[in-house]
Amino acid sequence: TYAITASGAASSAPANYTIAYQPGTLTIDPAALTVTALNQTSTYGQVPDLGTSAYSTSGLVNGDTVSGVTLATAATGKSAVGNYDITASAAQGSGLSNYAVTYQPGTLTIDPAALTVTALNQSSTYGQAPDLGTSAYSTSGLVNGDTVSGVTLATAATGKSAVGNYDITASAAQGSGLSNYAVTYQPGTLTIDPAALTVTALNQSSTYGQAPSLDGSAYSVTGLVNGDTLSGVTLATAATGRSAVGNYDITASAAQGSGLANYAVTYQPGTLTI
The missing domain is CATH 3.10.430 (Ribosomal Protein L9; domain 2)
Structure with a gap:
């Protein structure tokens, strides 16, 4: 005042x-x-x-x-x-x-905090429907004890998809506290590996003094899927018309057919009996 x-x-x-x-x-x-x-x-x-x-x-x-x-x-x-x-x-x-x-x-x-969910790389075999599960992923950015308990994993590949690489997409993460995050998803890679295909030369016989004439269709196959076919195989032997009586290997190679690029081919020998 x-x-x-x-x-x-x-x-x-x-x-x-x-x-x-x-x-x-x-x-x-x-x-x-x-x-x-x-x-x-x-x-x-x-x-x-x-x-x-x-x-x-x-x-x-x-x-x-x-x-x-x-x-x-x-x-x-x-x-x-x-x-x-x-x-x-x-x-x-x-x-x-x-x-x-x-x-x-x-x-x-x-x-929201940044959360990255990355699909892990996986592999499958040609002819088998990929089974990706829900746990093949990694996370980066979780805090406060929050968790991701499951993720939807998907791919465009099917059991009929050719050997090669395909994206695995991740989405729809589930867990605790996830409403507090801006979630980014990173893809992984699904590798379709070749299926195992075994081509076996069947046993054949010939007579001493005759040049062996191998039946080109004398083989068996195991492992073909998806309607793929084997149309021919090269069969060969070291035996000749001069070879003594006995047993000789028949080797198989150079299989031809449809879809064979999707296989790891193993050849099993047969036996030529003179």
């Missing part, structure tokens, strides 16, 4: 009065000052770091300043994705005893 002094009264008959002056009081009321916490963001799994400078002020005069404000939130590193109040209090600065300070809250937005 400050004194208000009176003096210099004017009158039409000043000589008739003895004038006494009594002071009044001037009360300087505090000015209104509003401190507003600014909006901020954080990421799920990280402890919010609000600092002390994310605020705005309205109402400062006479060069007074606010140099810092206490900012607080109920959110923690374990808080779910969403919005939380930021409260401002305890402004510090110069001349602030001259203000009635009002604090306005801001908003802290907890954004």
Whole structure:
């Protein structure tokens, strides 16, 4: 408060009065000052770091300043994705005893954390329907004890798909706390390996003194799938018309047919008996 002094009264008959002056009081009321916490963001799994400078002020005069404000939130590193109040209090600065300070809250937005789910590479065999399961994946980015318990794995490959590489796509992750993540899926590779195919030369016979004439169809096969066929095999022997009576190998090679690029072919010898 400050004194208000009176003096210099004017009158039409000043000589008739003895004038006494009594002071009044001037009360300087505090000015209104509003401190507003600014909006901020954080990421799920990280402890919010609000600092002390994310605020705005309205109402400062006479060069007074606010140099810092206490900012607080109920959110923690374990808080779910969403919005939380930021409260401002305890402004510090110069001349602030001259203000009635009002604090306005801001908003802290907890954004989803990044989670990457990667399908692991797998293999299958030509002729077999790929069985990818739901557990062949890896994750990167989980926090707070959250888990991925299963992932949908899919491929365009089938039991009829040729030998080669095919994408494995991951999707629809399931688990705990996953609503707090922005999930990105990375593909894996399914390798279709050749099926095993065995071509066996059948046993044959010839007579001493005659050049062996091998029956080109005298073979058996095991392992063909998907309607693939073997139409011919090269059969050969070291025996000749001069070879002595006895047993000689018949070797099989150079199988021909449909779909054979999808097989790892093994040849088994037969026996030529002279």
